[in-house]
Amino acid sequence: xxxxxxxxxxxxxFIGIRSFNALDTExxxxxxxxxxxxxxxxxxxELAHEFVDEYNMDIVMVTIKNRDLSLSTKEYAQDFYDYNxxxxxxxxDGLILVIDMSSDRYFxxxxxxxxxxxxxDDRIDSILDDIEDQIDKxxxxxxxxxxxxxxxxxxxxxxxxxxxNENLYIDKYGDPHYRKQFPWVGITIFSxxxxxxxxxxxxxxxKMVRKATSADVYLIKSTINITNRLDRxxxxxxxxxxxxxxxxxxxxxxxxxxxxxxxxxxxxGGGRRM
Amino acid sequence: xxxxxxxxxxxxxxxxKFNPHGQNWVCEYCKNKYTIEQLEEYEKKSNKVLEKxxxxxxxxxxxxxxxxxxxxxxxxxxxxxxxxxxxKNTAILKDKLQGExxxxxxxxxxxxxxxxxxxxxxxxxxxxxxxxxxxxKENINEMSGIYIPFWLYDYNSDGVVxxxxxxxxxxxxxxYRYTKTDTFLVxxxxxxxxxxxxxxxxxxxxxxxMNSIEPFDYNDMKEFNYSYLSGFLSEKxxxxxxxxxxxxxxxxxxxxxxxxxxxxxxxxSTTIVKDNINLVNTNSSYVLLPVWMLNIKYxxxxxxxxxxxxxxxxxxxxxxxxKKAILIFIIxxxxxxxxxxxxxxISRGQI
Numbered sequence: 001x002x003x004x005x006x007x008x009x010x011x012x013x014f015i016g017i018r019s020f021n022a023l024d025t026e027x028x029x030x031x032x033x034x035x036x037x038x039x040x041x042x043x044x045x046e047l048a049h050e051f052v053d054e055y056n057m058d059i060v061m062v063t064i065k066n067r068d069l070s071l072s073t074k075e076y077a078q079d080f081y082d083y084n085x086x087x088x089x090x091x092x093d094g095l096i097l098v099i100d101m102s103s104d105r106y107f108x109x110x111x112x113x114x115x116x117x118x119x120x121d122d123r124i125d126s127i128l129d130d131i132e133d134q135i136d137k138x139x140x141x142x143x144x145x146x147x148x149x150x151x152x153x154x155x156x157x158x159x160x161x162x163x164x165n166e167n168l169y170i171d172k173y174g175d176p177h178y179r180k181q182f183p184w185v186g187i188t189i190f191s192x193x194x195x196x197x198x199x200x201x202x203x204x205x206x207k208m209v210r211k212a213t214s215a216d217v218y219l220i221k222s223t224i225n226i227t228n229r230l231d232r233x234x235x236x237x238x239x240x241x242x243x244x245x246x247x248x249x250x251x252x253x254x255x256x257x258x259x260x261x262x263x264x265x266x267x268x269g270g271g272r273r274m
Numbered sequence: 275x276x277x278x279x280x281x282x283x284x285x286x287x288x289x290x291k292f293n294p295h296g297q298n299w300v301c302e303y304c305k306n307k308y309t310i311e312q313l314e315e316y317e318k319k320s321n322k323v324l325e326k327x328x329x330x331x332x333x334x335x336x337x338x339x340x341x342x343x344x345x346x347x348x349x350x351x352x353x354x355x356x357x358x359x360x361x362k363n364t365a366i367l368k369d370k371l372q373g374e375x376x377x378x379x380x381x382x383x384x385x386x387x388x389x390x391x392x393x394x395x396x397x398x399x400x401x402x403x404x405x406x407x408x409x410x411k412e413n414i415n416e417m418s419g420i421y422i423p424f425w426l427y428d429y430n431s432d433g434v435v436x437x438x439x440x441x442x443x444x445x446x447x448x449x450y451r452y453t454k455t456d457t458f459l460v461x462x463x464x465x466x467x468x469x470x471x472x473x474x475x476x477x478x479x480x481x482x483x484m485n486s487i488e489p490f491d492y493n494d495m496k497e498f499n500y501s502y503l504s505g506f507l508s509e510k511x512x513x514x515x516x517x518x519x520x521x522x523x524x525x526x527x528x529x530x531x532x533x534x535x536x537x538x539x540x541x542x543s544t545t546i547v548k549d550n551i552n553l554v555n556t557n558s559s560y561v562l563l564p565v566w567m568l569n570i571k572y573x574x575x576x577x578x579x580x581x582x583x584x585x586x587x588x589x590x591x592x593x594x595x596x597k598k599a600i601l602i603f604i605i606x607x608x609x610x611x612x613x614x615x616x617x618x619x620i621s622r623g624q625i
Binding site for chain 1: 400401402403404434438439446449450451452453454455456457458459460461462463464465466467468469470471480481482483485486488489522524525526528529532533534537589590591592593594599602603606607608610611614615618619622
């Protein structure tokens, strides 16, 4: 029976992550690596629902044993979340923790929608630290990892949006945008420059006496005769400047690192090796 | 004592003044009008002072007898037409305009004293920094219509100009943006002619002011005749043709370089590094050009203004009203700030 289950998961993973959609999104814990007892699973699911009710953000926990090697843990986490349609509201607010037990062991948090705002890089690091501490304490206490994850996430959700992301906002497609500081200084400098130009122009209107330096008015245009034209090459030099690569799909918005998953939805987050 | 001259009306013998608007002579008393031809004929007939060469040597005699009232007129050695302080009659000091001082041409006044006053009153137009009280008629301390001596130079020029020119191309490859600057040595040679570059021949008038009222329309230039001077003041040159020439040469050379530079095309920047221009003075003439000089007294300071007596171009440095300047600065700043603020506010709202 157990073997069958493994086979089924194997098949599922091989068929493609994109066929996840049969999952029940009310079930927040998906233990494909069989690290939890069913009681633990149920308890975590309850905690998760409390979190969802309290903060109006989804929280999902997944363990996997064998991963499609064409995907990184990060991509797996993003795709699992996106294609199974987790998340609250139009912007799919929420976060997911994936513990990857395949040959390279990773644990990875991915945030979506409003969660990108709430969990900036510093907070993600802090949550990962908390989980890592727990792993150091007891390597096999998987339940504890998830409990720490929920508690730590709750702590920050309660604190609200960090100052680093105050000017970040999530548009209707779930993409984060950084709202720059209102450019008071720029406006002031712009206005100063224009005012100075206006005053200088008006000042020059009052200074009408000018020494004449050319005799263009007295030049007889029809007598201009150019007899000799020679252009000789002298030297050349080339300079180069590095351009910032702006075309990459990952980047930094406000205090959060953001990348776009295969579904086209933006995610924040971070992860570590176990 | 030198000879003075003015024009008497052939009909009533009253003083006859030049009328800039009609370009003729009108007697203020009998209202008769005369053209230059009529006056010349009359003067020939009357065989007056004009005909005989005065035996007075060129000297610095500065005392003249007013032909109208007999009073003594004392003037600067450079003055060639003045007015009697007692009877206000014009006195043309004829011997000062003879021999080498005999002008070749004259451009008669076209603008009257009233035109000059009107132009001064309208000075504030388009100049918001001018103190409002500056252009009041009462501030005109002194004004006079003066024929100012000018030298006019004709030149044939030829020469060569050398310039360093840069052609800049840029492209990107990989993560780098490249900028390539090619430098060329560009040579242009040629020739051109200049006609009647004017240089003020009187030390009394500032060169830059005289530059600023240019240009005069030489189409109105007439053979010199004393008659045009009646009613106006006049000066004789005290800067010789050779001394004055330098300004004209510099201006011609500058224009020559500009013309050559205009022919250099296809570069992003052009810097002239060497030039060798030869000018040949093909002709020069001594002319009297009409200028209204205005001395403006404003807040105990004297400002000199000059109006081109032919075209009406009035120039001079106008004082700045600091209060107005600060006010305009603040208003401009506030308007710009508001526009920029609204613009930024709206554009951010659209994200």
